[in-house]
Amino acid sequence: MLSLVGVSAGYGGSRVLHALSLRVDDGEIVALVGANGAGKTTTLRTISGVLTPVAGTIEFLGSRVDGRRTSDLVRAGLVHVPEERALFGPLTVEENLRMGAWTRSVLDFDEVYALFPILAERRRQIAETLSGGQQRMLAIGRALMARPRLLMLDEPSTGLAPKLTRAVLDAVLAIRDRGVGVLLVEQNAVQALAIADRAYVLESGSAVLTGTGAELARDDRVRAAYLGGGSL
Ligand SMILES: Nc1ncnc2c1ncn2[C@@H]1O[C@H](COP(=O)(O)OP(=O)(O)O)[C@@H](O)[C@H]1O
Numbered sequence: 311m312l313s314l315v316g317v318s319a320g321y322g323g324s325r326v327l328h329a330l331s332l333r334v335d336d337g338e339i340v341a342l343v344g345a346n347g348a349g350k351t352t353t354l355r356t357i358s359g360v361l362t363p364v365a366g367t368i369e370f371l372g373s374r375v376d377g378r379r380t381s382d383l384v385r386a387g388l389v390h391v392p393e394e395r396a397l398f399g400p401l402t403v404e405e406n407l408r409m410g411a412w413t414r415s416v417l418d419f420d421e422v423y424a425l426f427p428i429l430a431e432r433r434r435q436i437a438e439t440l441s442g443g444q445q446r447m448l449a450i451g452r453a454l455m456a457r458p459r460l461l462m463l464d465e466p467s468t469g470l471a472p473k474l475t476r477a478v479l480d481a482v483l484a485i486r487d488r489g490v491g492v493l494l495v496e497q498n499a500v501q502a503l504a505i506a507d508r509a510y511v512l513e514s515g516s517a518v519l520t521g522t523g524a525e526l527a528r529d530d531r532v533r534a535a536y537l538g539g540g541s542l
Pocket residue numbers: 321324326344345346347348349350351352353
């Protein structure tokens with residue numbers, strides 16, 4: 311579905327990603343974990359066309375997409391939910407969902423409301439008055455309105471209470487079970503690895519370890535980096 315081969319990218323003259331290669335297959339949850347500053351967000355920005363790689367290639371559904379415009383990628387089914395959520399604060403829940411469907415001619419809220427019943431209850435509430443957890447759900451729901459083939463989520467559970475974290479991660483599993491690929495960035499590696507089919511550990515802009523979620527969760531190097539501090 312998605313593959314990066316040897317991708318290098320950064321900001322102006324400063325390079326953050328160094329020959330990064332990774333892939334997401336159909337209907338997989340792939341977790342990208344790594345310390346603060348490892349380049350996780352930069353990876354998602356590069357895939358979604360906000361940044362243009364200086365080297366390497368990105369393919370999505372069989373076509374080269376590096377250098378393509380973000381709006382074209384959304385139309386092709388690649389949708390990014392940034393960490394900062396970027397909701398339309400003064401608009402209602404349902405108006406935000408409607409905005410997510412700008413690539414489509416039909417509007418169907420039912421799937422999103424089935425996934426996040428709280429959003430149905432609050433469909434007329436102003437987005438900026440929702441709780442943090444509800445805003446995360448709305449950001450994911452809005453992305454789903456575009457009917458993505460691949461959803462990229464940047465820290466969807468960071469900062470949420472355990473119960474809400476569970477709700478968001480359960481929703482990620484349900485999204486995957488509907489056949490949507492998910493590239494999940496999380497600082498909370500333990501929880502991300504628990505739901506991931508496969509995962510990559512990113513360190514200084516390169517993938518230094520990969521395996522199934524379960525393999526990485528019991529890898530001594532991963533455990534040392536996340537439970538004891540220090541780098542891999
Ligand atoms: N807009 C930016 N301009 C310049 N440097 C940036 C910018 N955003 C992030 N960086 C730098 O890129 C590196 C990787 O950041 P980021 O991709 O946000 O990491 P992560 O998401 O893994 O915490 C960091 O050194 C960060 O300071």
